[in-house]
Amino acid sequence: MKGKLFYIGLIVSFLTAGTAHYAHLNTTTQFVIACIAIVFVAGFLGKATESVAHYAGERMGGFLNATFGNAAELIIAFFLVRDGLYDVVKASLTGAIIGNLLLVLGLSIFAGGLKFKEQSFNIKLASHNSSLMILGVVALFIPAIFTGGLTTSENSSMSMIVAIILIAAYLLWLLFSMVTHKNVLSDEAIEHGEAAWSKGVSILFLILATVMVAFTSEWLVGTLEEVTHKFGLSELFVGAFLIAIIGNAAEHSAAVMMAMKNKMGAAVEIAIGSSLQIALFVAPVLILLSFFVSSTPMNIVFTKYEIAAIGVSVFITKSITQDGSTNWYEGLLLLFVYIILGVVFFLV
Template sequence: MRAKLFYLGLIASFIASGALHYLHADSTLQFVVSCAAIIFVAGFLGKATESVAHYAGERLGGFLNATFGNAAELIIAIFLVRDGLFDMVKASLTGSIIGNLLLVLGLSVLAGGLKFKEQTFNVKLASHNASLMFLAIIALVIPAVFSRSFTIKETNMLSIFVAALLIIAYLLWLLFSMVTHKTELADQVVAGHAEEEHPAWSAKLSVFLLLLATVMTALVSEWLVGTVHEFSAQFGLSELFIGAFLIAIIGNAAEHSAAVFLALKNKMGAAVEIAVGSSLQIALFVAPVLVIASWMMGNPMDLVFTFYELAAITVAVLIAKSISQDGQSNWYEGVLLLVVYLILGIAFFLV
């Protein structure tokens, strides 16, 4: 009965959100209905991801969730880049990185820690993730520092080279973690703790529903983002706050729920892969792809982020590394991550 109500709500909210968008209804009403639709679609994506993870393993399942979740954001960002809204794009990228490291990981660790006293995941994977996060910081700091002495042409050239190197590094990381060192970075499951369940869907159906949920997420996210500017104007929200927090939270809603659901089932390895893996994918792949795509469009975007954005990303990486480096988590560590996220949120709001 509960499942039927969920799918009824999913279909109804999705149709209502689309109808309001194409009928150009009141922006506030569109925003509220689209938020409701995102919640249902996120739950649907979480179920599909969990089912795929059962067949493919937690790491691959988490990677697929992060990839499909970021695909929607990448599509939206490409349209923003095309229109030359570079500041909004960089703010939303910043929000996605800190949102996944602090909000998604924080909620997952808190929720899982309240149900299980202590949860574990692969410590070697956590160490490699930390190194990759520091690589992301270095790749963002260098262009920002050297741009003070460079011309616009030189800054764009440096950004393109850095973007290409980051994409290569990310692809090699996938080869390293999924192929050559797959066993060493395999999921850790504590006997007697994980809840073994048989998925309701077959492997092929799970993959199809994951693709369907991703398409629905992309559509609802686009409808929702289209109402953000008018909605924010009514409440006096700044562009930096909109890009770094509002759009980022909306765009990553699916990953939020999926990671929390997996943590509640003591599948912390998959939850960490979604949260941290998604941040790495944004920093090492999505942002570089946008730089190269903008260059191909003839309107190049550089990798020069503002001081506030760099500070926020650095703080998020430091606290996430400190908490995840031992391969164990508890509910209080989730609280710490969420506190840092709230501090940054207040700071961005005031800016």
């Protein structure tokens, strides 16, 4: 009975949110309804991810979840790039990275730690994740330092070259982690019981849930400008925190569900893996696409606030995950850093 009520709530809330959006109801009403819908969509995506992970393994299940979630974000960001809204794009990318590393991973570690005294995942995977996160910081820090001595044309060339290098690094990482060193980086086999659905149905529901996430997130984000205007929030705060949190909350809530089932390997892959995918693939792809859709391409130079936020997030995340084990207090530390950054971004 409980399961049936959930699916009824999922369908009703999703259809109601869509109706409110396309019927152009009051913006505040749209916002509230979309928030309710995203809770149900989050649960559906979590169930689909868990079922896929049962067949493909925790890392692959987490990777698929992160990829589907970021695909929706990539599409939305592409239209922002086409319209030349580069500052909003960079702020939202920054928010997505720090949100995954601090908020999503922090909540996952904290929630999982309340049920299990200590949770562990592959320590070699943790080491490689740390190295890749540092690469992302370097790729943002170096261009920002030297951009003052370069012309606009040289900045564009530098951005394109760095973007290509990052994409190559990410694709080679997939080859390394999923093919040549798959066994070394995978978690030990754990029996998780029966899957909720068959393999084919699990994949179908994962795709369906991702599509629902994309629509619901877009409806919700579309109401933010008017809603946040009432509270006098800055574009930087809205882009880096509100849009990032709401736009990504649905698919990444699956990480918390995984952690609470003692599947920290999948939780880490969703949270950290998604951040790496944004920094090393999504952002560079957007930069390359801007060369084809805009007369003034987007560069890879982020603001000092954005670089500082990403750098701090990577530093604390590396410190906590490098030993391959976590507990509830470490989750709180990540959340505290996220709150500090949120306060600063709100006041800037």
